[in-house]
Amino acid sequence: MDEETRRAQVEALFAEHARAVLAYARRRTDHATASDVVSDVFVVALQRLEDVPRDDPLPWLLGCARRALLNQQRGQRRRARLFERLAATAPRSQPERDLSDGVLARALATLGERDREALLLTAWEGLTAAQAARVLDCSTQAFWVRSHRARKRLAAALERNTTTPRTMEPCND
Amino acid sequence: MTDVMTRLAAANPVADADATHASLTGALERVRAAPARAPRREPQAQLVRGGLALAATAGAATVGVFVLSVGTGPSPAQAFPILREHGTDISRLIRRAPEYLASNGFGAPGSFIQALQDAHAFAVPNVSGLEMGYVVESPDDQTLCLTIARQLNYTGPLGTITSGTVDCDPTSTAEQSGFVTSVPAGSESVFAAIVPAGATVSLTEDGTTTSVSVDAGIATGVVPDTATLAIDVAGTSTSYLIPTASNNEVWAWSTRSNAGSTGPTGGSASIGASGTTGASGPAN
Numbered sequence: 001m002d003e004e005t006r007r008a009q010v011e012a013l014f015a016e017h018a019r020a021v022l023a024y025a026r027r028r029t030d031h032a033t034a035s036d037v038v039s040d041v042f043v044v045a046l047q048r049l050e051d052v053p054r055d056d057p058l059p060w061l062l063g064c065a066r067r068a069l070l071n072q073q074r075g076q077r078r079r080a081r082l083f084e085r086l087a088a089t090a091p092r093s094q095p096e097r098d099l100s101d102g103v104l105a106r107a108l109a110t111l112g113e114r115d116r117e118a119l120l121l122t123a124w125e126g127l128t129a130a131q132a133a134r135v136l137d138c139s140t141q142a143f144w145v146r147s148h149r150a151r152k153r154l155a156a157a158l159e160r161n162t163t164t165p166r167t168m169e170p171c172n173d
Numbered sequence: 174m175t176d177v178m179t180r181l182a183a184a185n186p187v188a189d190a191d192a193t194h195a196s197l198t199g200a201l202e203r204v205r206a207a208p209a210r211a212p213r214r215e216p217q218a219q220l221v222r223g224g225l226a227l228a229a230t231a232g233a234a235t236v237g238v239f240v241l242s243v244g245t246g247p248s249p250a251q252a253f254p255i256l257r258e259h260g261t262d263i264s265r266l267i268r269r270a271p272e273y274l275a276s277n278g279f280g281a282p283g284s285f286i287q288a289l290q291d292a293h294a295f296a297v298p299n300v301s302g303l304e305m306g307y308v309v310e311s312p313d314d315q316t317l318c319l320t321i322a323r324q325l326n327y328t329g330p331l332g333t334i335t336s337g338t339v340d341c342d343p344t345s346t347a348e349q350s351g352f353v354t355s356v357p358a359g360s361e362s363v364f365a366a367i368v369p370a371g372a373t374v375s376l377t378e379d380g381t382t383t384s385v386s387v388d389a390g391i392a393t394g395v396v397p398d399t400a401t402l403a404i405d406v407a408g409t410s411t412s413y414l415i416p417t418a419s420n421n422e423v424w425a426w427s428t429r430s431n432a433g434s435t436g437p438t439g440g441s442a443s444i445g446a447s448g449t450t451g452a453s454g455p456a457n
Contacts, residue, residue, distance in 0.1 A: 003209040006209050007209060014204065018197050018201070022196065022197060022200075023188070026187045027185070027186055027187045031196070035196065035197075035200050036200075038197060038200040039199070039200040039201075039203035042200070042201075042204040043203070043204055046204060046207060046209055047207070047208070047209065047210055101180070101183075101184045104181065105184075119178070119181060120181070122178070123182040123185070124181075124182070124185045151178065154177050155177045158180075
């Protein structure tokens with residue numbers, strides 16, 4: 001495939017899926033980083049066009065976006081360690097909009113990254129189980145197991161977060 | 174359990190419709206500027222030069238060299254062996270460099286993006302987070318630039334701040350005498366020099382002169398105080414002053430265009446304020 005054809009095909013992919021990739025990234029990081037993630041994803045697509053599934057490329061693109069975000073977060077942690085030494089403050093890149101449901105946000109934060117993604121890929125990105133499994137690079141069956149377990153963990157975390165702390169009874173000696 | 178998923182779906186913080194095409198323009202430009210084929214990765218071991226241990230993961234500071242000229246004489250790759258090595262993308266690390274270079278008469282910003290995506294890496298001393306250096310060759314190379322950068326992320330309006338130094342020289346001058354840049358590293362200074370093939374480099378500190386190893390046309394090291402670096406090319410020696418850390422100028426910019434502030438430590442694309450530091454200009 002010549003370069004012109006590759007670029008044309010990637011531009012078509014971009015036109016169709018870039019908004020979904022950007023939305024995925026913006027739900028998880030700040031706007032500037034999300035824009036970087038989008039370009040990373042489509043540069044990878046350009047250079048590995050043969051690996052992009054033609055029938056349903058979105059899960060492949062979101063899988064790239066997920067890995068790009070994980071790389072960004074690792075880099076931020078390294079820079080944070082450097083920054084801590086310089087300024088005793090650890091900066092972090094935050095999603096541009098926080099969840100308005102604070103209880104839910106705290107409960108989500110208790111999940112591991114793969115568990116959290118198993119839920120969000122279906123709830124926010126609207127993917128089917130088969131598509132979400134491809135993003136997470138696992139079988140559909142494994143995805144179902146993980147998703148089920150993650151829902152239970154999230155429900156338990158919500159239960160813990162919403163339960164009013166029990167008032168201590170005064171000791172009556 | 175269904176309630177959990179319903180609640181989760183309702184909490185979606187960004188609707189797909191909010192991800193507008195306008196916010197994708199920059200991303201599309203970067204994709205268009207990228208090479209259609211991935212450059213072959215060079216083995217990590219090739220990045221360790223001059224006996225310097227490659228820093229583990231502590232820092233994000235970077236030294237870079239930009240080659241921005243192509244002459245009619247010997248190609249820069251012939252004069253500077255590091256340019257023959259495979260490239261690394263540093264366009265995000267030093268993302269304001271194209272605007273800075275354009276504002277200093279080196280051409281349109283777009284012509285530098287691809288150059289930044291094909292940087293050639295080398296190791297620098299592992300001091301104050303310094304870790305790697307890069308050489309970049311642009312398609313229209315008329316100038317050779319050395320930069321040292323440190324990247325820090327802030328929450329709030331400044332976003333990511335990249336700071337450091339950059340020095341440029343015509344490629345023809347660099348081929349005759351090489352040149353040097355340096356950056357503060359704690360109480361010391363780290364320098365990097367690009368020298369043409371066959372050059373020798375020596376460092377004079379407190380009256381003591383030692384030779385500096387050159388690998389692929391790059392000499393780098395750390396000095397605790399003001400020192401003089403001499404680059405000898407075909408019997409002609411040129412000396413460069415490496416100032417004390419406190420005298421090293423730095424530039425800085427925010428990656429967020431609406432940062433608003435100006436000046437060398439928070440400006441938006443304000444690298445030019447003190448960008449070409451001249452920190453390592455020829456010593457008299």
